[in-house]
Amino acid sequence: MRIAMIGTGYVGLVSGACFSEFGVHVCCVDKDAEKIERLKRGEIPIYEPGLDDLVARNVAAGRLSFTLDLKEAMQGVDAVFIAVGTPTRRGDGHADLSYVYAAAEEIAANLDHYTVVVTKSTVPVGTGREVESIIRRVRPAAEFDVASNPEFLREGSAIGDFMRPDRVVIGAGSERAAEVMRRLYRPLYLIETPIVLTSLETAELTKYAANTFLAAKITFINEIADLCEKVGADVHDVARGIGLDGRIGKKFLHPGPGYGGSCFPKDTLALVRTAQQVGSPLRIIETVVDINDKRKKAMAERIVAACGGSVEGRTVAVLGVTFKPNTDDMRDSPSLDIIPALQKAGAHVRAFDPAGMHEAARLLPGVEWAKDAYGTLQDADCVAILTEWNEFRALDLKRVKASLKRPVMVDLRNIYNPEDMVRAGFSYSSIGRPGKA
Ligand code: NAD
Known part of the structure; x- marks a missing residue:
């Protein structure tokens, strides 16, 4: 053929x-x-x-x-x-x-x-x-x-x-x-x-229904994570506890800084508009879009809070800028909300990403780009993990701590264990888990 x-x-x-x-x-x-x-x-x-x-x-x-x-x-x-x-x-x-x-x-x-x-x-x-x-x-x-x-x-x-x-x-x-x-x-x-x-129409709608469902699932676990933080519960155990139910399923129950990428943000919005246009609004998805937009913006506040309430004149080391690992795609990445918000609050941002820096340099002016993960850390006031690339999962924590001005880590992808981090002497915060030091 x-x-x-x-x-x-x-x-x-x-x-x-x-x-x-x-x-x-x-x-x-x-x-x-x-x-x-x-x-x-x-x-x-x-x-x-x-x-x-x-x-x-x-x-x-x-x-x-x-x-x-x-x-x-x-x-x-x-x-x-x-x-x-x-x-x-x-x-x-x-x-x-x-x-x-x-x-x-x-x-x-x-x-x-x-x-x-x-x-x-x-x-x-x-x-x-x-x-x-x-x-x-x-x-x-x-x-x-x-x-x-x-x-x-x-x-x-x-x-x-x-x-x-x-x-x-x-x-x-x-x-x-x-x-x-x-x-x-x-x-x-x-x-x-x-x-x-x-039919043509059904196939077209199926794609949007799939993507908006997945976006809703992510948004659900993100909100449960926020609730976990308030009540002292662990979102990973909640996710496992519900995900093992075959009706729910284990995938897409990982909390984070809000969904991004080239599909979910634009597809959720487009389906919301189609539904409004034909007079059958999708109120769940309208809410998902709203929650996710606010969430991405709120992530910068978490980093500011971890730095003691102000990043004015401080250096924030950022690990990962793509919306997920193993891609160089920067479209609608949470980093595009988080980094400018940090800069606006007075921070100097030094960042590294294994594949996304070429494209990111165009989209994120004022960022100092490092050659590798450790290159971001020297005398930084805090390190924030924005993308869960494998190479960030096993950093030499002694070296990280020695390089930073203060041992503060904000892990927006929950790739480290809170107890280990506290034991290693970090002030560590992640999403939806107890153990914040
Ligand atoms: P992309 O922007 O990476 O690629 C689109 C390409 O089309 C570009 O190279 C552009 O130059 C080319 N192009 C545009 N008009 C053209 C024309 N008239 N003739 C020849 N080339 C033309 O887009 P993408 O990420 O590959 O997404 C494509 C579609 O697939 C979108 O509708 C997207 O929603 C959908 N989709 C994307 C993904 C994903 O993960 N990226 C997954 C599933 C579905």
Whole structure:
């Protein structure tokens, strides 16, 4: 089989490379000439574990290629996937569909045989129908069907998520399109991956329902963590105590500074707007959005409090700025709220992140960037852990303590044990656990 993938970002590049690993011929297209040049040279423009080997292997096998030219990419394809960004539209919180619609126009101009046009981007209900009418308007006689195939991969474990997903959701407008999609995902049928085959609208909504549910679960445990702090309970034991109930499940019950990243913030907001627009408001998700926004902002206050109520003229060492480990993605990371708030309160921030500093340097002016974790600490008044990268989990605590001006640690990811930290002589605070010294 043969497909074109429009957009070589976190989703398009990973999905394209994984489909080629399944044996499909994949041509990835992007408008960003620099990205395509780098990919052609064998460089991977994003940080995603395992992606370099996967891409190199499939390029060498002649199944994966990159181009700026959609016409070339669409030659002889069974399907063309749209995997472009759908960020929050400025001003009103709806998803910005301009990239998706632009891609639809470009596809229309290049259709020359029956092709399934698949939206892989996360798009509001009704977008597939709009893509269909855009193409129909430009090319009334073209032979095509539109399908929705939302992507559930997570950055940092994207390849494994794509290759062994919990399920695949396909919304297809016709049996012919459904058959093309079934053939594309045949390797996953063979490992008995459940395939939810449904309508376009249902597939589109399923993606938002999944992301908003997960955002609500995180927000729930964050609020329980706050309550734990007030009543002297331990949120980790609460999470385990409820998570072992099969109806609740263990995952996504880890408290932290509030969800961030390229999906949850924009998708929760977009679904809230869709629901309001059709007169069926999602009050739970409206509240989740509000709580999470306030939470990210409140995290800076925790750090200020740990520094004795003021950071004026103080140095705060920050470990991790990406929204989660194993990615360089900075979109909507809690650090983008926390660090400017600390700076506004008069702090000098010295930070390190294993993969995110290049992008972060652009977004966080005034931060002093260190070469490694220990490089942030010298004479700092406090160290704050914002992202749970593995290399921050086993720091040499003696060295940390010796480097800091005061042994103060604010662990917003709960990667250290409170008793150990107190024993090591730290004034340690984390989220939702007793043992604050
Ligand atoms: P991204 O911003 O990393 O990549 C989008 C790419 O599309 C960019 O390289 C851009 O240059 C390119 N592009 C835009 N318009 C184009 C056009 N007309 N022709 C060719 N290329 C074009 O975005 P992403 O993180 O990969 O997300 C893509 C979609 O997938 C979004 O809707 C997102 O919500 C969804 N999604 C993302 C994730 C994730 O973890 N990042 C997971 C699941 C779903």
